[in-house]
Amino acid sequence: MTADDNMRAEDGIAMRPFTESLPMALLKAREAAMRVFRPLLAEHGLTEQQWRVLRALAAAGDGLEVGVLAEHTFLLSPSLSRILVTLEGRSLISRTTPDHDRRRSLISLTPGGCQLMARFAPRGEAAYAEIERQFGTARLHRLLNELHELAALDFIDLSEEAG
Amino acid sequence: MTADDNMRAEDGIAMRPFTESLPMALLKAREAAMRVFRPLLAEHGLTEQQWRVLRALAAAGDGLEVGVLAEHTFLLSPSLSRILVTLEGRSLISRTTPDHDRRRSLISLTPGGCQLMARFAPRGEAAYAEIERQFGTARLHRLLNELHELAALDFIDLSEEAG
DNA sequence: TATTGTTATACTCTATAACTATA
């Protein structure tokens, strides 16, 4: 008889409660925050990922290279490539190829893309105002700061081959 | 000439910087945390969503109804249904139908599922230990608490039809 | 009739590899 023959979940596994799991807490908080923004995205027929691309471009002001855009939005290049095709088809973004390196591609918002973002901005800010009203402005800023610092940590590799 | 004819992102859109966006900060922090766990999932050939299901079941101890499981894991029922088929095929979960209401279905970890979770647990805890070492134990607990409170807020509906 | 869960369908994203074109 091996060790696990009669294992039952009720016997307890040495693991913290589900709700105290950091990834779950982050996901849950994100779902709560996104519930405020998702209806706005739906109105514009944009997915979360498409929105992240437009949002990154709006924040950058100047155009961004595809690789940089991928890093900023946490999208893989193949996903980003197709999203760019979609957004270009909707005339929300445009591409230019710098002369000094014709492999690269600079992505920018078109006037239409800017207009969409500008039209979104007031209600996006209203959503933030509501979050700040309920959660507290200073408290939200402290939370954002903690999240940035957590994200900046460089965790060791715990995978099999790494021991 | 309409207002947006010459809109350019460089002119600035009244919107907070991308990195100060709450959903992005939460996503970024989650990506950082998941970088620790993802290699462990890959070893077991599990997706994040499949893992959330197993994790919720392990934490629950007792079996969970499909609807409750969907809420706990932030999965829609059609997604969860297919995931359950997959996990059942791998003999990691099993179903029982309570006699008092034969529409319902109780999902539990099988011994094999328990074994997988138990085998994962030590390194999962090691990953947490590393996060706590770098970020601080008390600080992490404060962060988790803030995330729970943020998630518990009930934000107003800012969509078009709601005004 | 309402509820629990599954199935159907179309779309999107993920992930890895192979590829094109520049450098």
Added chain:
DNA sequence: TATAGTTATAGAGTATAACAATA
């Protein structure tokens, strides 16, 4: 040869609606 980005392909999740079984 190496790099930037795209295309190919397979798989998985998302989202809405329709459905079957049961209450």
